[in-house]
Amino acid sequence: MLNPAIFKAYDVRGIYGTDLDEEGGYAIGRAYVEQFEPRKIAVGRDMRLASPSVAAAVIEGAADAGADVIDLGLVGTEMVYFAVGNLALEGGIMVTASHNPKEYIGMKIVRRGALPVGGESGLLDVRDRAVKGEWRDATRGTITEENVWDAYVDCVLGFIDPAAIKPLKIVVDAANGMAGVMLPRVLDRLPQVEVVRCYFEPDGSFPNHEPNPLLPENRDFIIEKTRSEKADFGVAYDGDADRCFFVDETGEFIPGDFTTALFAETMLAREPGGTVIYDVRASWAVPKAIEAAGGVALANRVGHAFIKQRMRDVDAVFAGEVSAHYYFRDFTKADTGVVPFLVMLEIVSKRGQKVSEILAPLRSTYFLTGEINTPVADVPLKLQEIKDRYASQGKVSHLDGLSIDADDWHMNIRPSNTEPLLRLNLEALSQELMESKRDEVLELIRS
Numbered sequence: 001m002l003n004p005a006i007f008k009a010y011d012v013r014g015i016y017g018t019d020l021d022e023e024g025g026y027a028i029g030r031a032y033v034e035q036f037e038p039r040k041i042a043v044g045r046d047m048r049l050a051s052p053s054v055a056a057a058v059i060e061g062a063a064d065a066g067a068d069v070i071d072l073g074l075v076g077t078e079m080v081y082f083a084v085g086n087l088a089l090e091g092g093i094m095v096t097a098s099h100n101p102k103e104y105i106g107m108k109i110v111r112r113g114a115l116p117v118g119g120e121s122g123l124l125d126v127r128d129r130a131v132k133g134e135w136r137d138a139t140r141g142t143i144t145e146e147n148v149w150d151a152y153v154d155c156v157l158g159f160i161d162p163a164a165i166k167p168l169k170i171v172v173d174a175a176n177g178m179a180g181v182m183l184p185r186v187l188d189r190l191p192q193v194e195v196v197r198c199y200f201e202p203d204g205s206f207p208n209h210e211p212n213p214l215l216p217e218n219r220d221f222i223i224e225k226t227r228s229e230k231a232d233f234g235v236a237y238d239g240d241a242d243r244c245f246f247v248d249e250t251g252e253f254i255p256g257d258f259t260t261a262l263f264a265e266t267m268l269a270r271e272p273g274g275t276v277i278y279d280v281r282a283s284w285a286v287p288k289a290i291e292a293a294g295g296v297a298l299a300n301r302v303g304h305a306f307i308k309q310r311m312r313d314v315d316a317v318f319a320g321e322v323s324a325h326y327y328f329r330d331f332t333k334a335d336t337g338v339v340p341f342l343v344m345l346e347i348v349s350k351r352g353q354k355v356s357e358i359l360a361p362l363r364s365t366y367f368l369t370g371e372i373n374t375p376v377a378d379v380p381l382k383l384q385e386i387k388d389r390y391a392s393q394g395k396v397s398h399l400d401g402l403s404i405d406a407d408d409w410h411m412n413i414r415p416s417n418t419e420p421l422l423r424l425n426l427e428a429l430s431q432e433l434m435e436s437k438r439d440e441v442l443e444l445i446r447s
Contacts, residue, residue, distance in 0.1 A: 002027055006106070009119045009417040010305050013097050013106030013401060016050040016263075020105055028107060029061030029093065034136055035122060037066075038090030044072035044080040046096040047202035048403040050105045055095040058107070059143055062093070066138035070146045074202070076238040078336040080178040081114040082155060083148045085233075085332030099212035099238040102205055108240075113334040115312070118305035121243035153185050154438050155331065161344045162190060166349040171196040171234040172341075173222045175211035179237035179244075182338055183421040193345065195236050196229050199221075211239035214323065223251035232348060233355045235341055243324040245336040245395040246344060248355035255370065257283035258362050260320025261290075262342055267318040268293035277310055277319035277327075281401045281412045281425040285366045286320070297411040302414065308333055322371070322425065367434040369426045374445050376422055378416045383422070386413060386444060392431070409437050413445075 002024030007016030012028065014020045033041070041062060046054035059069050072083055077094045084092040090112045095232075097104035109117040109126070117123045172195055174180035180200030187195055197220070199208050209218050213236040226234030226247050234247040246254040257278075264276045264286065275296040278286040287297035299320070300310050307319050307394035311333045319327040325335040351358055374380045383402050394406035401414030401423075410426035416423060422445055 003131055004127055004131050007119070007120050010116065010303055011106055011108045012123075013100055013104055014249070015103050015281045016252065017161050020054070023229060025054040025095070026061035027130040028063040028126065029058035030135060031126045032091070032109060032117075033062045033065035033067040035089060035126050035129055036117075037161070038111070039066040040089050041091040041093065042070045042072050042080055042083040042087070042089055043093050044075040044077070044095070044205075046077070046085070046094070047074065047176070047240075048097060048102070048105060048204035049430075051095045051204065054105055058093055058095060063141040065135070065361070067373065068141040069143045072148060074145065074178075074181060075148075076182045076337070076430070077108055078334060079148060079152055079339065080108075080250050081110065081151050081332050081334035081336075083146070084110055084442075086148065086151055086155070087146070087175045087332070088435040094240070095125060096170035096240040098212070098240045099210070100241070101210055113312075115308055116170035116305040118303070121305060139175065153189065153349070156186060156336070156338045157189055157326065159339050160346040164349055165190055165192060165345050167192045167194070167344060168232045168348060169194045169196070169229065170224070171198065171222060171229050171231045172200075173198045173225070173234070173236040174200045174241070175212075175213075175218070175239065176206050176208060176236055177211045177237055177239040178202065178241040179337065182241055182332060183341075186338060186342070187437045190345075195230065196225065197227060197381060206239075212235070213238060213243075218378040218415065219247070219253060222404055223247055223253070226391070227251040227441065233344065235344075237337055241337045242335050245324050246355075248359060250356055252334055252356065254262045254355070254359065255283070255368055256322040256324040257281075257286055257368065258359060259320075259324070259340070259344075259435040260326070260335075261285045261375060262358070262361065263326060263340065264305050264318055264341055264349060266347060267295045268295040271317045275314050277307060277314075277316045279321045280397070280403055281308070281322045281414075282320075283362075283366045283368055283427050284410070285362045297314070297397060304335055361398070365429065367428050367431045369424065369434060369438045371426045372438075372442065373391075373416070373421050374424065374442065375420060376445065378443070379420055379422065382445060383412075383415070386441070389444060390441075409433055411437070411441060413441075
């Protein structure tokens with residue numbers, strides 16, 4: 001079973017048993033190897049109920065196509081990225097549906113250097129081969145297992161000075177996802193940190209809440225638990241743990257833009273003059289922080305496939321997205337959910353301030369709407385209407401969707417890759433202006 005519609009811009013995802021099953025997993029594994037002809041790849045899987053059988057099918061398909069396959073077993077997505085880079089492999093497949101509800105299954109696919117395979121870099125060719133199902137004769141490859149845990153833990157801890165970490169109390173909501181598998185091995189090396197471990201048991205039925213902290217209803221737990229535990233901050237993970245979301249000691253959510261600004265300062269302190277990439281939706285706080293730290297700030301299209309390629313093109317030291325994807329050059333130029341957690345520990349330890357105090361200058365200067373999604377009947381027509389209305393008010397960019405930059409406010413409006421809707425992110429230099437511009441633009445979008 002393989003529905004061609006499950007091949008998205010950046011990954012593969014659909015409903016298990018309806019869009020994708022083991023037969024489809026085999027086809028994707030085999031088509032991937034036939035398309036790119038890697039000699040050796042890694043395959044990992046998350047804790048979803050269907051992941052073991054689908055991953056086994058992917059491995060069989062890849063081996064039948066002639067690749068030698070390393071079965072990493074139960075790992076977070078970033079560990080596949082790490083293995084591909086650390087072991088100098090020619091590709092990798094992670095069987096995961098990330099933050100999607102429990103009925104979903106999917107894959108994230110990469111080539112050498114953990115460079116993602118997306119809609120513009122071969123994923124649609126893999127789709128066509130998989131759907132066609134006409135296979136070449138090949139000498140079957142080998143299947144082996146490899147333990148990359150020790151090397152992975154050493155790598156992520158190399159981003160901080162463990163001796164600089166002070167005794168802190170942190171609440172972590174693993175959402176019954178892969179953070180509950182990965183973090184304990186890292187935390188064992190940081191005994192001074194007290195971690196209130198919530199939902200660390202990997203369970204693909206997600207008995208407590210969906211593993212998607214971008215949805216406000218899934219953040220309620222980490223907010224209340226951080227407050228009740230009087231913790232220094234809280235962290236919530238998505239299902240495959242390649243993203244982490246922070247709340248301060250009061251339980252207030254920290255936008256990904258502000259976190260990107262903090263991390264950029266930290267990385268640039270280690271590499272003065274380095275380049276940092278951010279996505280077009282981000283707050284002005286991000287480029288201003290990069291430039292103030294002596295770095296080069298580059299805006300980029302949204303999406304990990306575009307970010308990772310740009311990092312290679314310009315040798316960026318770090319990149320961050322509003323959606324809480326954080327990329328580090330020395331982590332195979334890939335996104336990771338564990339390194340940001342460690343970097344935040346170090347920032348709070350070294351600054352000796354509460355997280356809310358660290359963020360106060362940003363929160364008092366930049367006022368954000370967050371992402372607001374609105375269904376529209378005709379996406380191109382509506383984008384043109386918005387451009388006609390606002391082009392005279394500021395600088396216009398089409399780097400990704402439509403961006404308008406005025407003196408005291410700016411916005412980005414992007415069409416969804418999969419649905420007829422527009423995504424609005426708007427920022428202003430006062431709460432009142434943000435609200436008035438937000439309401440004004442939304443009225444136009446919805447008219």
